[in-house]
Amino acid sequence: MKVLFAVSECAPFVKTGGLADVAGALPKALAAQGVEARVMMPAYPGLAALKGAKPVAEMEGGRLLAVKAEGLSLLLLDCPGLFDRPGGPYLGPDGRDWIDNPFRFAALSRAAARVAREGAGGWKPDVLHVHDWQTALAPLYMRQSAAGQAIPSVLTIHNIAFQGVFGAALIGALGLDPSGFTPAGYEYYGQIGFLKAGLVNADRITTVSPTYARELTQVRFGMGLEGVIAARRADLEGVLNGVDLDVWNPAADAHLAAPFTAATIAGRAKNRAALAERFGLVPRDDAPLFGLVGRLTRQKGIDLLLETLPRLLARGASLALIGTGDADMEAAFRAAATAHPGRVGAVIGYSEELAHLMQGGADVILVPSRFEPCGLTQLYALRYGAAPLVARTGGLADTVIDANEAAIMAGCATGFQFAPVEAAALGDALDRACDAFSDRALWAQITANAMAAEVGWGASAARYAALYSHLVAR
Incomplete structure (x- = not known):
């Protein structure tokens, strides 16, 4: 089983929140379940220079690099004009959102969709797994494309507070099919909803706990998307996050005055x-x-x-x-x-x-x-x-x-x-x-x-492996 993880951040390379921890730990746990996961992310400053990075495909505005680092197989979208700049993944040095964020993460989503359909460097995934709004357009782009062959897709919501909502004037510039700009599609109160596009187009939706999955169908927690999520309730599942048991190990933690068991x-x-x-x-x-x-x-x-x-x-x-x-x-x-x-x-x-x-x-x-x-x-x-x-x-x-x-x-x-x-x-x-x-x-x-208490990734990785197998088999 081969899975393409499309993410905007991944620990220990780039981290602003829990998404990075998941992207850095879950693929390793999936390996024990017989799942080969490759993590696609932007080549933020310094990443393209990782030792052993080799180009495997030309991409719009750049290239795709493959490299193994920190126990992960990475696919780096090397588009210097979009990602190799000072500041953070989403914010500039002034603390404000990068004004071109819709183009940056649409490019990442298009690249993920292309690898999903056509493969890269002799490797083609069986499942596309996207995370949060930054890669949520990928299932839609995959459906729009006629090249290669589409594969099943999974969208994981880590925090619905961040939805990627941008002006409708960008539809053409982002390469989106205008016919999809409807309440049943990616239209969100007159604007483009990146996360909504994923919710509508992904084959399965997961979030990071069973209770949060239930909460997302409620007005109090759904933040405007509760109706869309409730309509996909049959395709929604909560799978708990875990922690990296090597990084968080009280028996061998150098930050402690006295390690213990x-x-x-x-x-x-x-x-x-x-x-x-x-x-x-x-x-x-x-x-x-x-x-x-x-x-x-x-x-x-x-x-x-x-x-x-x-x-x-x-x-x-x-x-x-x-x-x-x-x-x-x-x-x-x-x-x-x-x-x-x-x-x-x-x-x-x-x-x-x-x-x-x-x-x-x-x-x-x-x-x-x-x-x-x-x-x-x-x-x-x-x-x-x-x-x-x-x-x-x-x-x-x-x-x-x-x-x-x-x-x-x-x-x-x-x-x-x-x-x-x-x-x-x-x-x-x-x-x-x-x-x-x-x-x-x-x-x-x-x-x-x-x-x-069991807090590692073992049980959750097994659940995801079963989900991937179900999608491929159906």
Whole structure:
């Protein structure tokens, strides 16, 4: 089975979010299922110079390079005029969207469609797997083309908040069939909808958790596309993301003060002490050290944490936070750290080292998001024996077993959930976490369960392999 992954970013080469982690890890896991996945992505600055990169096809405005790097087989779309420029994949140095983004990612989608139909360098895929709006036009381009042979296609939605909506005046310039500019096609409220085009034209649609798949058919979460998705409900499936177990491995993590395993989890205390020192905290032994890593935005529920911070501190707990985001929230946490020295520590920024130390040293990892398609932070927490405290939404609801009375009795709790996503419910969950922490036997059970949870890509890769096989066989 051969699969072409068409993505706009892929770790460790280029990363702005979770899509890159999936693109970098899932193909490796698929190999164990007998699936040969090649990752097509733009040749951003420096990538065309990767050792061993060889041209395998001429493309509109450039060429396609093949190279193996970091355990991945890459197909790099080398169009310097579109992709070899300073700034990020989507934003310029000024922090604004590149004005030619519709042309950049239409070119990537056309290249993916061409390789899907005709192959490249003696390799032709059996399935085309596109991700998010940046490559969502590929199934449509594949249908429009008469060259070669079309193959089944899968579209994965990582976050429906990003849809790739552009003016209708670009229809001709993007090479789109004008007859498809209808409510049943790629038209989206009078504009071109890249993601909508994928939703309409892909053979199957997946997203990154079962709960998020259900949520996307609802007005609250569908962001204008809920009707389109509901109409394709029979072709929609939620497949949980996983984490790279080599990168996130507490037994061999160089960022930790003391690597540990489930059998040596007592060594976590050294990481707790190291984390406290880095954040200027003096945590109590009888109260949890809460940690948060992420964007400081309302979508991530950070305003709820600010509102419940007095309740957390009243329980004798402490908080370590690392992230960037809205200026007012950054300022609020700086002020909280100043007002509560030794109890609240905030690093406004990002550090991979601190992110790992947070997972290995915090007692509880907070993920109070208002919506979260899958989430990776809670999976890292489980892997590192920190109890995730999460909002009951999306993948958070699917991956954390709440320490309610039934789960405690059954001995299967791995963390804490709260609903509705409001400050009062978050405060109640904070209290439950503090109560559980004071029961040493219960806490030991929760952390042991967390570390035993399956958070790798194995099960999800098997599900995707089955999906590909089904599409090819039908």
